[in-house]
Amino acid sequence: MEKWMDLSGKVMIVTGGSQGIGEHVVKTLRNNGAAVVVADLRNNETFEKDENIFFVECNVADKKSVDSMMEQVIKKYGKIDGLLNNAGVSRPRLLVDFYGKRPEYELSEEDFDFMVNVNQKGVFLCSQAAARYMIKQKSGVIVNMSSEAGMQGSKGQSCYSGTKGAVLSYTMSWAKELGPYNIRVVGVAPSINERTPMNNDAAFEALAYTRGQDKNNVSSDYEKVIPMGRPGKLDEIADLICYLMSDRASYISGTTVNISGAKSTR
Numbered sequence: 001m002e003k004w005m006d007l008s009g010k011v012m013i014v015t016g017g018s019q020g021i022g023e024h025v026v027k028t029l030r031n032n033g034a035a036v037v038v039a040d041l042r043n044n045e046t047f048e049k050d051e052n053i054f055f056v057e058c059n060v061a062d063k064k065s066v067d068s069m070m071e072q073v074i075k076k077y078g079k080i081d082g083l084l085n086n087a088g089v090s091r092p093r094l095l096v097d098f099y100g101k102r103p104e105y106e107l108s109e110e111d112f113d114f115m116v117n118v119n120q121k122g123v124f125l126c127s128q129a130a131a132r133y134m135i136k137q138k139s140g141v142i143v144n145m146s147s148e149a150g151m152q153g154s155k156g157q158s159c160y161s162g163t164k165g166a167v168l169s170y171t172m173s174w175a176k177e178l179g180p181y182n183i184r185v186v187g188v189a190p191s192i193n194e195r196t197p198m199n200n201d202a203a204f205e206a207l208a209y210t211r212g213q214d215k216n217n218v219s220s221d222y223e224k225v226i227p228m229g230r231p232g233k234l235d236e237i238a239d240l241i242c243y244l245m246s247d248r249a250s251y252i253s254g255t256t257v258n259i260s261g262a263k264s265t266r
């Protein structure tokens with residue numbers, strides 16, 4: 001992976017950095033010179049021997065765990081330049097199982113709490129803990145991972161979409177609160193991408209059911225609705241985030257950037 005930006009001396013935290021989009025962001029930030037903290041429930045073994053990557057076991061939905069992670073970062077590096085709130089979970093669910101065949105794919109209270117806790121409360125807890133330090137520093141950037149689903153809604157993903165819509169609003173509000181302290185808050189909204197573990201076979205099966213589709217046709221249907229004719233690459237998302245976390249994006253705040261190959265709604 002080529003170096004295209006100078007992030008040397010920067011300390012960047014990536015929640016959920018062990019796999020999927022987060023893993024690509026960690027590698028991109030690291031290859032451009034940053035020290036990267038991976039805050040995740042589990043480590044990625046390819047990061048273990050890399051002295052520029054610091055793994056801290058962290059559950060973003062748990063305040064004690066988040067506060068402890070931030071303390072460890074400050075103890076090791078003395079500052080936090082950037083936080084990417086990337087950790088997220090999804091369970092495709094219908095509000096009501098009107099097909100009447102798979103009650104497990106109807107949104108339960110437990111599903112709701114699980115998604116809201118990680119996607120929404122986790123973003124709040126991590127942002128609050130990081131902002132306390134960033135306010136003292138009078139500098140920093142928080143990037144929140146939203147989704148096109150959070151802007152447009154998504155059949156079979158109402159709860160997930162709701163959490164991502166909330167994230168979009170946090171971005172705008174926190175940017176207004178933290179701007180005077182020279183802290184930027186920006187969102188990123190990917191759409192349909194190369195598969196990650198989040199989009200595993202079980203998730204595809206659930207999503208296909210909620211949409212009344214054959215599970216083998218979901219992804220080809222997706223490709224028809226993307227004007228650029230292909231899913232997004234994880235490195236394309238990582239490059240956007242790397243730029244937004246850098247000082248090159250020094251006047252971008254309070255907005256969410258859609259990265260979707262021109263797909264809007266379906």
Ligand SMILES: NC(=O)c1ccc[n+]([C@@H]2O[C@H](COP(=O)([O-])OP(=O)(O)OC[C@H]3O[C@@H](n4cnc5c(N)ncnc54)[C@H](O)[C@@H]3O)[C@@H](O)[C@H]2O)c1
Pocket residue numbers: 015016017018019020021022039040041042058059060061085086087088089090118122145146147148189190191192193194196197198199
């Ligand atoms: N994959 C996509 O196409 C897509 C599209 C739009 C938005 N997003 C968003 O991008 C982010 C990353 O998605 P992904 O597809 O790479 O997901 P993924 O499931 O592949 O990876 C998520 C990572 O988050 C970690 N994680 C989960 N719960 C956690 C918790 N409580 N505390 C700490 N870490 C936790 C997991 O261990 C994992 O490493 C998510 O917020 C997702 O909603 C993804």
